[in-house]
Amino acid sequence: MTIDAASLRSRFPTLGRELEGRRLVYLDSAASSQTPDTVLDAMDRYYRFSRSNVHRGVYPLAEEATDLYEGARTALARFVDADPRGVVFTKNATEACNLVAYSWVRARLGPGDTLLTTVMEHHANHVPFTYAAQACGFEVRHIPLTEDGRLDLDVARELVADGTVRFLAVGHVSNVLGTINDIPALSALVRDANPEAVVHVDGTQAVPHLPVSFRDLDVDFYAVTGHKMLGPTGIGALIARPERLEAMEPFLAGGDMIRDVTLEGATWNDVPHKFEAGTPMIAEAAGLGAAVTMLEELGMDAVREHEVAFTGALIDALLTVDGLTIHGPTDTAVRGGAVSFAIDGVHPHDVGAMLGSKGVCVRVGHHCTKPLMRCLGVAATTRASAYVYNDLDDLEPLVEGLEAARTFFAR
Amino acid sequence: MTIDAASLRSRFPTLGRELEGRRLVYLDSAASSQTPDTVLDAMDRYYRFSRSNVHRGVYPLAEEATDLYEGARTALARFVDADPRGVVFTKNATEACNLVAYSWVRARLGPGDTLLTTVMEHHANHVPFTYAAQACGFEVRHIPLTEDGRLDLDVARELVADGTVRFLAVGHVSNVLGTINDIPALSALVRDANPEAVVHVDGTQAVPHLPVSFRDLDVDFYAVTGHKMLGPTGIGALIARPERLEAMEPFLAGGDMIRDVTLEGATWNDVPHKFEAGTPMIAEAAGLGAAVTMLEELGMDAVREHEVAFTGALIDALLTVDGLTIHGPTDTAVRGGAVSFAIDGVHPHDVGAMLGSKGVCVRVGHHCTKPLMRCLGVAATTRASAYVYNDLDDLEPLVEGLEAARTFFAR
Amino acid sequence: MSLEDMYQDVILDHYRKPHNRAPSLEGEHVHVHHSNPLCGDEMDLRLRVADDAVDGLVFDGEGCSISQASASAMTAAVLGRGLKDALDLTEDFRRMMHGEDPARLDDLEDAIAFQGVARFPVRVKCALLGWMALRDAITTYERGASAHTVTHED
Amino acid sequence: MSLEDMYQDVILDHYRKPHNRAPSLEGEHVHVHHSNPLCGDEMDLRLRVADDAVDGLVFDGEGCSISQASASAMTAAVLGRGLKDALDLTEDFRRMMHGEDPARLDDLEDAIAFQGVARFPVRVKCALLGWMALRDAITTYERGASAHTVTHED
């Protein structure tokens, strides 16, 4: 099955909107995707029909709410091919990375140990670990980039050679360069040097766009976020090997994550509940479940195929603009759909504002990747990023806007 | 203005539902309140019209989303009479308490210090602090109860006498006993013994039901949750004195909470953003803003007045049931709307199941207050808790169900 | 299905007049204590084994009607059975509580009345409490130990 | 209001042909460096004071059209003014960027053209960058220091 973006669009209400008298062209899905009607309906059904708290309620509403919430866990686990006992719901991917940084890394790494990461990480997968390093005294090393914006595995091999690397934190797909990192190669490289090393992957930009099997990736932790995969805001998840979760102390403490509480202390609930303190994101989980259903119906192979085709056309269209340079790989086989670029002599803020005034939504800035910006030698980039509802019709307004920016802001 | 619960009900979709062929009677608002149409509409408008990520977007959708999000912060700050710079959005009250436990308590309390709390705290306001105590070696002391379920201030005075109490964590209103704690008296008591002591209040059960002025309470931290105050799931907040936030290191790290990031470390954004890592709960904030608007329209004095009247009638109705004992104060002037009780010889599970089968939703269990259950000498209680949409019509089905449980399960 | 249907007469009978409810058991026996802090159920189960069979079995504790009645029906159904057979019956009951059809209808005796509880997920743990204590008591016996305590989440 | 309206000709003129843009300034002067890591703007401002007035003022740096044009218009508007007067004008501009009507229409000169930017909240910081650098340079001078660096969030 292939994706028919034009007919899909009718299911995404915001895309029906006009901006400045023009059809809205949304090319900022790497920041947040649009939300389809079925996801909104799933949340609405919860609020309008089963509104109550989950867990341990003995009346029907509470049982329905619990089923919705736990059903979403099962759905997400199936979608990423993981054990539901390893699926911890969080408010976003950032919280998932912090959970790992606090409950695994801070509890286990210290002076003499090394955490390996890369220069292309999103702040969510970077700052929690450098912050932990400052508190715990372990070293952080960064895999640099090759010329074409991929991770330099030769250098990576040198970085792990002394056997001190106990933890790898790496993104699956870069939100700026689009680069798809070779996770199996990276974890093999790290584990060859230290078989006990633990691998944490930021899958935020991968799960919405590629078929992902947590089991096949054979890593320990994997962070995802709902709002970039057709789901609602306010929900994400840490996918983990259940044994890892079992070996960890809790992060957030409170109701629901305990087995028993006395005045002095507490014993913890089973995984994954041990990591879910307080009233969870119930409506959001219901919405995320519906998002997963839609992606399964579309088929992740078809989603990826659509992305490859669109990204190829996008890159070709961008390169028709004078003075435009693309950051990151241009080979669609090794990249996702986020395409960052620069236009000679025009500041990204101006590019973005001009595009916005023509109904084209792209992101400008550092995209929460300041270290990467420094590597690229820029302060900011303009980024276009697509999803299942984008098609070739979106390219003309984009290129037209870029040409307008180039002319308008030329000095 | 007084509250007309019967006509309000039409604005809460789930309340229109039938259960087992009867009108649904919802008496579990202390667990989670119902959500009015205006809150659902506010979230829908965001998803259907302005769906995008907040902060730094230069296109109109992103500006609208940012306004919605920051507008909700202003609205909540106004509602609880606090400085918006002191309003940190979290996923629930539990996260707010953990933020304080990690970024304030763990960073400052150690051996020789004491944290004072009470035996009636919800796990959310207890476990984060005992967990911190185990890690940091400070002592935890508990204010006990008087006979009638209030905090024993005489004992509290003894507990602070040695001047080691540096932190007080106390709930504003008990979710089990209904007791309204005298926060000014408690903080005066603690600060008299140690003027530097910091006061953290769990306001989860207060803000939905009473007029609350953070400024007048004159405390340092105050935790609230959205889903108990007509708002959506997935959002809460820590209200704090901005100076306290400024003096604290961040808790969750990631995007948006930084000023600058290098390979080695990061500098932090201004408050409150320093404490909001990653994509926030955008739709949820919009919903919470609408919830606050509804409460302001009803008027918190009227909400409290309605609660006092209903709770009085509820207690009278309950006491008509043979063998029923109420836990906590029965004087409505010093209590909120959560009323817990026991029926001789009938297990709360059976009471709750019988009520559920008659369309009456109440909560049974330990209500995330195991230490309090031990003080009361019970394993669980049955709890009825009301809100603006309950009125005297709800009492007949409740009493009928309780009578049925008593007869059916009598041995 | 309504609540009254779930609480069939047989369940209520076991709840009101429990079989084999006692705080102690004569002779050498295994004692297990199971508790579920989340709903406050407490269960003491004492098992005496002779010739590899359930020779004596009593329960005691606090809990809702379902947990008490189920424990009562359980003791009645397994008393006198071989240990392996009792474990097998336990497994049959466990599956029934997860929605499968029981294979040993007759052997479950009154315990069959709890089939309807499977539709009330939060009550399934209640109905299972006595049976899980039995399973634990048998494995404790087989390990050669004489006492064991288990704390369940719900 | 459309984008093209925001970028009036006067803004574009200042952007394309900035006034007082230079990497250095003769004589003794105060140098402040302001940067906004969140959008990558960098601004060097050099201020020479004589007789308590702005005697020399140049800026240099990287940034979007709004930040560059606004700095240019700012220098033109305040050169020659007394320090107190310049600070007062800065405050007038700041208020204008927060939606208030400016009190000193004429004195703002071309800077008045940025009034429309107030409707684009994310760009307000850009328009303010040069003015905030000026304010900082003046207070740095008044403190008796000769250089200062400030990092803003956006």
Ligand SMILES: Cc1ncc(COP(=O)(O)O)c(C=O)c1O
């Ligand atoms: C008194 C009290 N504090 C804290 C909480 C925790 O709130 P949440 O579950 O929204 O984090 C609750 C409700 O569960 C409560 O009743």
Ligand SMILES: Cc1ncc(COP(=O)(O)O)c(C=O)c1O
């Ligand atoms: C690669 C990557 N990792 C992590 C995140 C953080 O996700 P969230 O903001 O939902 O926590 C993002 C998106 O902002 C991202 O693009």
